[in-house]
Amino acid sequence: MARGPFPLGAAATAAGLALLTLGTLAVVAVRAGGFTPAAADWSAVRFTVLQAAVSAGLSVGLAIPVARALARRRFAGRGALIVLMGAPFLLPVVVAIIGLLAIFGRAGLVNQALTAAGLPPVSIFGFHGVILAHLFLNLPLAVRMLLQGWAAIPAERFRLAASLDFDPAATFRHLERPMLRAVAPGAAVVIFLVCLTSFAVVLTLGGGPAATNVELAIYQALRFEFDLGRAAGLAAVQFMLCAAAVALAGRLAIPTGFGAGLERVARVPAPGGWRRTGDAGAIGLAAAFLFAPLLAVLWRGAPGLLALPASVWSALARSLVVAVGATALSVTAALVLALAVAREAPGRRLFEVAAMLPMAASGLVLGTGLFLMVHPFARVEDLALSVTLVVNAVMSLPFVYRLLLPQARALQADYGQLAAALDLTGTARLRWLVLPRLAAPLGFGAGLAAAMSMGDLGVVALFAGESGATLPLVVSRLAAAYRTEAAAGAALVLTLAGFALFALCDRGGRWLAGT
């Protein structure tokens, strides 16, 4: 394998990531004494791991039939459905909770139906509520990641399978199962890590202190106890959990080795009979589960659109600028890392870990560490937006990286030698080989990064002054000022803007890739 020169860009990116995650942690730890975990901390760790593992397992498990159905069926509105299915993951968490409660809450549709049928109501609050919300937020991500796996099986393999008269079971055994072995562990680890640091969902829907996770313990340590050592210690525990999960996924994932195809659009065989009904059911159920809360968000937010204060629009503009900047930074950095890892450059193990670090970072520790780094040199309010931009880029980088990596690897395996033989390097290689081949995951990744940046309150709340509020901050200010209806309206604006950015990038990428 051609290893090429030492990847300077990737090394610099990885160093930057380490500085922002481990570095901020170290800055917090240096200010503190020791840390001895209490019994309550261990129960928080147990709860955190359990809910994250169940959420990840269920999300990926349920995503398999949905993704397979979407991969092998063609119907009107399929493209729009796939784009729309990305929406829940992009929702600001507070908005997602509002939507879920409108369906599954005490006064929600499900309970209204149960009451009408003379059945006892169900409560969304508790362990199952946390899982339900994590499923709602992450199932779409899992579906999309698996769908890319299906798309990456070369069309020639399916044609070979057809000429060998494979039945659906054999197709699954020889083509789909190996693909899942390669893709599913990565998807699961991403979702596990998302749920590991989940804060508002766990706290709001958890139902009480039995549902206490590590992130809340960090919050308590930093805010009420001002015990920096405890906060840093707990954040370190989160990093260790992250490292363990990444290592485990690395062991479970086995590359497919399908080899290169001729770039024909893959047509996954679509068996008829009961399988057809089953696929329709999988798509229908997933769509109902994902879209009902989204419609509720629209429904609840629409009246508030009339009550929006003017400051929403300037905040929206500010959020858009931050999102576009964060996206450019995140996508560039992720591409640099993914390409270096794919061509097995020296230091690739470290790059891989660096790319996943932000997922385990506690937002609060990262913010506090950055604060301690910035404060001696500049007024933090003046840097609020730039800091938010960088942090948002860092936080979305692992997702973009994960999306790019499988196809960057395939690119290297299939075309690496050809490109080397043709002496295709630098910008030319990027323009003629990398960008066209990676257009789809780049578009999806950029969309994800943009929408995540739009929706994330992030560190701006720690840094913002009188002006310079982003849209998520305005939403939380409205809610804190009793203006629930206007807050719902502003949240709707936020959601629509985030989704529009996402759809633009995602469709653009897929259009360029011709799929």
Next chain:
Amino acid sequence: MSAMRTILAAALTTTATMAAAETPVLTVYTYDSFVSEWGPGPAIEKAFEAECGCDLRFVGAEDGAALLARVRLEGARSEADVVLGLDTNLTAAAAATGLFAQHGQTFAGDLPVAWADPLFLPFDWGWFAFVYDRTKLSTPPKSFVELGASDLKIVIQDPRSSTPGLGLLMWVKDAYGDKAPEVWTALADNIVTVTPGWSEAYGLFLSGEADMALSYTTSPAYHLIAEKDDTKAAAPFDEGHYLQVEVAGKLAATDQPELADRFLAFMETEGFQAAIPETNWMYPAKTPAAGLPAGFGTLIKPVKTLLLGSAEAEALRGPALDEWRAALSR
């Protein structure tokens, strides 16, 4: 071109420095909802700047606890001259940092309790209470015991992440002492969920997820005055209601000590206090000459006020939190 730019930059810097030398800047750290355009910040800034010949600069942190954490992180290097928005559950910890200076003023406002803290001056206050919808609940519970025995659903805030949540913890502890764990055990099946902050809990209540939410006796005034909606009410409890007193203090390391003193004195006057009722939806520390807004007359007035001393509140927080966690984790 580049020389031109240098001259221009130098000129600009000089003008800026001169301007800065003319108008001193008073930096006040406060919580985010205070500075927001719906909070009291903008009106107060205008009123104070009109008389101080200074530039009043508000810097927001998420909430009272975040505010104190920020001051502690910055230590003596902090740019802040005044910190505004701590409550009595936080003042002991704030005093222990040694970062605050004595205000040297005598408080002559209208608090339901006597006030003699040498470091902190109140700017507003409110009683914690459970708020409900009168059209949906005709006979609200009259005590924690009645609430615990009922099958009403309530939402509360987490005392580990929210100041109202911490206030409720102290309320139960102050009212019931050693019996507090029993009260929490009885309440466990009433608590739908525990939210990270006030707005989530209040939002859940408004959208019908719970019959009552922990808020303030003044919350119904918002609905009455701003929305012309008289369906919300606070339930009076026989045990008495725990008080939240929001205070401000001067930092010892301030470079504007006189201006800071002036601001603290201004805080107890009309220009500041008149903005409080209809932006912060709390009682002003000193009732304005014109009285409170009309809607405030309809609010419940608790007969008994509960408030732990700040040192006592600090000492009880850990044990009370353990009791709370043990009773609700089952």
